[in-house]
Amino acid sequence: MSTTFVPAPRLVAPLLSLLAAAACALIIAPPLLAGAGHPGEAALVRLTFAPLCHQIPERTFHMLGVPLSVCARCTGVYAGVFLAFIAATFGMNALVLARRRAGAVLAAAAAPSLLLLILSASGLIPDAVVLRAVTGGILGLGTGACLVPAFEALCAELALKPSPTGG
Amino acid sequence: MQRRGNLLTSSLASGFIFGFLSGVPFVGALNCACCSLILGAGALTSYLLVKGSDVPISFGRAAAGGLLAGVIAVPVMMVTWFAFAIIMGGDLDAEFEQAIEQASAYSPEAQQATQMVRDLGVGFIMFLVGILCVVLYSIFGVVGGLLGRAVFERRPAQPVPVPGTGTPPPPDRWQGPEGGSPPVNPS
Numbered sequence: 001m002s003t004t005f006v007p008a009p010r011l012v013a014p015l016l017s018l019l020a021a022a023a024c025a026l027i028i029a030p031p032l033l034a035g036a037g038h039p040g041e042a043a044l045v046r047l048t049f050a051p052l053c054h055q056i057p058e059r060t061f062h063m064l065g066v067p068l069s070v071c072a073r074c075t076g077v078y079a080g081v082f083l084a085f086i087a088a089t090f091g092m093n094a095l096v097l098a099r100r101r102a103g104a105v106l107a108a109a110a111a112p113s114l115l116l117l118i119l120s121a122s123g124l125i126p127d128a129v130v131l132r133a134v135t136g137g138i139l140g141l142g143t144g145a146c147l148v149p150a151f152e153a154l155c156a157e158l159a160l161k162p163s164p165t166g167g
Numbered sequence: 168m169q170r171r172g173n174l175l176t177s178s179l180a181s182g183f184i185f186g187f188l189s190g191v192p193f194v195g196a197l198n199c200a201c202c203s204l205i206l207g208a209g210a211l212t213s214y215l216l217v218k219g220s221d222v223p224i225s226f227g228r229a230a231a232g233g234l235l236a237g238v239i240a241v242p243v244m245m246v247t248w249f250a251f252a253i254i255m256g257g258d259l260d261a262e263f264e265q266a267i268e269q270a271s272a273y274s275p276e277a278q279q280a281t282q283m284v285r286d287l288g289v290g291f292i293m294f295l296v297g298i299l300c301v302v303l304y305s306i307f308g309v310v311g312g313l314l315g316r317a318v319f320e321r322r323p324a325q326p327v328p329v330p331g332t333g334t335p336p337p338p339d340r341w342q343g344p345e346g347g348s349p350p351v352n353p354s
């Protein structure tokens with residue numbers, strides 16, 4: 001007896017991939033909208049992401065002279081999450097590690113970002129936008145890898161709950 | 168009777184703590200890193216549920232707790248932000264203008280477009296921002312709750328009956344080998 005709409009666990013990764021693709025599309029939307037003659041809409045899309053990111057132009061990738069919706073690190077994170085969801089869609093076995101050792105996977109994924117933060121703050125390495133994106137991408141890959149089995153388990157639990165009417 | 172972890176208490180505590188932190192100047196800037204404080208609220212909720220439960224918590228419970236913590240964090244954050252703004256003597260209108268300018272600095276057309284936003288006023292904009300934050304913080308709270316459940320819950324998941332077998336789940340949703348009693352939380 002299942003709830004009204006709960007995706008089967010095997011559909012979770014594809015659905016998450018679609019959501020992540022939509023988020024990535026919104027990230028690159030401002031330059032495309034501005035280039036198509038819709039600067040107002042481009043500005044509104046960027047404002048929507050304002051609670052999620054500092055959006056500092058010097059730390060943001062630009063396309064067609066217009067900054068993306070989020071900074072380079074956040075762009076990397078969202079791209080990494082998207083790639084992890086895509087990998088899960090095609091059943092890559094690396095996700096088995098994320099199921100069993102989520103804490104270790106997240107810690108390993110966050111380590112490059114933390115390392116870059118420390119090294120760049122101390123001036124040992126330049127604070128390059130590309131490095132921020134790459135380390136953010138690694139963090140996103142690890143996070144996405146842990147999220148897929150979590151959402152699959154959530155959908156499996158919801159699918160087994162009895163309906164309110166008892167039918 | 169087995170403890171199941173108080174969902175409301177865990178969510179309230181996490182929501183208040185991280186909502187307050189989100190409203191504190193400089194500390195709240197951590198939310199600019201993909202809502203990391205709200206992810207923390209969800210994760211803390213899961214941690215409190217795990218510690219307060221004698222049986223493994225489900226992903227659904229963790230997700231619900233994270234969602235609740237995210238929603239609770241929004242009004243706490245806004246009240247904290249206003250309080251600090253008053254204490255520190257900040258000019259809310261000036262900060263509002265600065266935020267608008269930063270968001271539209273790259274294009275004169277965008278600046279014209281955001282004039283509409285200015286015309287709506289600070290109060291109405293804050294209301295809209297609050298609605299947006301509720302949506303975003305709910306999502307990130309759920310994500311944080313799920314990640315927290317994956318990290319902090321080390322006990323084996325409860326076996327669930329296979330659908331279609333006609334076997335109803337036991338009242339406490341746990342049945343160990345040969346119907347024994349559920350394990351006690353070793354912590």
